[in-house]
Amino acid sequence: MALDIVIMAAGKGTRMKSARPKVLHRLAGRSLLQHVLQAASGLNAQRTVVITGHGADQVEAAFQAPNLVFARQEPQLGTGHAVQQAVPQLHDEGTTLILNGDVPLIEPETLRKLVQACDGKSLALLTVVLPDPSGYGRVIRSGDPVGGTIEGIVEHKDASPQQRRIQEIYTGVMAAPTAQLKRWLAALKNDNAQREYYLTDVVAMAVADHVHVVASHATSETEVLGINSPAQLADLERRYQRRLADALMEAGVRLADPARIDIRGELTCGQDVEIDVGCVFEGRVTLGNNVRIASHCVIRNVSIADDAVIHSFTHIDGEAQGASVGKGSLVGPFARLRPGAELGEEVHIGNFVEVKNSTLAKGAKANHLAYLGDATVGERVNYGAGSITANYDGANKHRTVIGADVHIGSNSVLVAPITVGEGATIGAGSTVSKSAPAGQLTVVRAKAVSLAGWKRPVKAKK
Structure with a gap:
């Protein structure tokens, strides 16, 4: 079964206040996108499609790898619109895994479990429970807010006050049956507060098509945190460095x-x-x-x-x-x-x-x-x-x-x-x-000469 990976890397990153494309900012010596590509590399995908937009020439020039291709999103009209640009590059059958280029610490094992949960049949969402879920899309379930059936995802800007109290969030990472995903992407609409095409709307479409929607849970908050500002980048740097330090000490350093x-x-x-x-x-x-x-x-x-x-x-x-x-x-x-x-x-x-x-x-x-x-x-x-x-x-x-x-x-x-x-x-x-x-x-030196009666110069009197 074919596995394709789509990585969204088109955003400008306005809050970074930098001329550099956001995904080229560095964490632990490597660009954010390089971290994501490294995590994805162990999945043996048939094709990896990186969606570029802002600073596309810089981003595309920075990366070359087998089976790596680029698709441009111009203009940027939302996450759903971004993935639409990759559709011509995706195999007709199999699974498509969708990642974010500004979420650098995602673990390869987490991605493997998500692809397994999809199994080419279900829509699998990577979720995590956050103490402060502000800014993230909330996972809407029927009945039990923890174990109930997933019915959809609502973006923070479109969520009601009650929905904003939900702490389970969608991380932006999903795995979907490619054939159905292509059909859902073609049906996206932009009737929302931002007038954008949301990728998260495919969840409700899957439910309507009686496709099983499942959640796979991230192991920690850190691996799914995105970077939108220098402060967030610095915070994630320290989290990552502490993870490495703990591993060294565990090994006896x-x-x-x-x-x-x-x-x-x-x-x-x-x-x-x-x-x-x-x-x-x-x-x-x-x-x-x-x-x-x-x-x-x-x-x-x-x-x-x-x-x-x-x-x-x-x-x-x-x-x-x-x-x-x-x-x-x-x-x-x-x-x-x-x-x-x-x-x-x-x-x-x-x-x-x-x-x-x-x-x-x-x-x-x-x-x-x-x-x-x-x-x-x-x-x-x-x-x-x-x-x-x-x-x-x-x-x-x-x-x-x-x-x-x-x-x-x-x-x-x-x-x-x-x-x-x-x-x-x-x-x-x-x-x-x-x-x-x-x-x-x-010995190679000039002969020493001493001058008797020599006096140092003195300052002239004014």
Whole structure:
């Protein structure tokens, strides 16, 4: 039986007060629509139709996937009118699942249960009971207001004072037999307060056609909350982050404060991981056993091995290339690792040290105020404070190779391409533009000159 998915993403989102289409606003590092598409992806639909309207070009350019197509709603005349635009893309038989692009935390299992409840025969509505149902369509039942037969849905703006007291609401998510849905959509009218075509009117049509209308219940309020304003977006962000934090703690991760962590991607943790407050994880991050992340770090696209410590205010961004921190390494505070930074075991990267596209072998140290770009650093190298690899000639990048057991004195400049042989020492303050031999001291400095009788200038008297 064919399953088609329709996602409504045409709204302007006026209350967001933004030029960006609402469904492209981000929650936990991903757009709202991306969250919905991810939830739907596990259902193996034959086709997913995204209804675009406001900012359609931006929305359509942001997403590409197999079996994903777009249909435009111009102008926007209500939810029923939106789904009407998808009708030519829907298979004649099977089930159509209708989702909202601004309801990002819907759970895949909830959607599976809703499709099962439909079974290609019934009209299945996803409902939830809210303490404050203001703004939502109310589920109208006959007899028992909780377990009675569903007769229809009334939008908040059209509801009577008595109906507004109903706490069971329709979430905007439904699954319907496609053939009947097409017929109901064609019969929609706009005789309501908003002069719009309401998708919810198909419920009364189903009842009139003696199609069984069933309710499937969401597991929580959070998964069905829509976003219409920056305040709602912020609220849902915190709810989602707390859900992720609870899952980490359930797995044994020690969080100093679960309310002060942000995960905007994939975070995988080993055993006995400790994370202090104010840390942000983005992209794909892997933390090994006994890793400790101190406060206020930003960590993106990196693998951090067992027993490593990332001190406070460190910024790691591997971007697409990635980065890695070896077992037992110490990084920070105030350090920066950029794409291609690969630290071996027991490497020390200290405060205000930047590493990019460089490998440091076991036991290498760059403890303060230094830059390593496009460098290969051997074991046990001591890289002095204020030293840099001058890797860029204005047009091309060049590599610096530093052998094992090298000592680079403070405030040195290694002008690439250059090789510093094993066991060599570079005297402090040297600017080295030729390879330095192994085991020797290389010093490149101007001769010191002292001028007897020299006096500092003084300010002229007015």
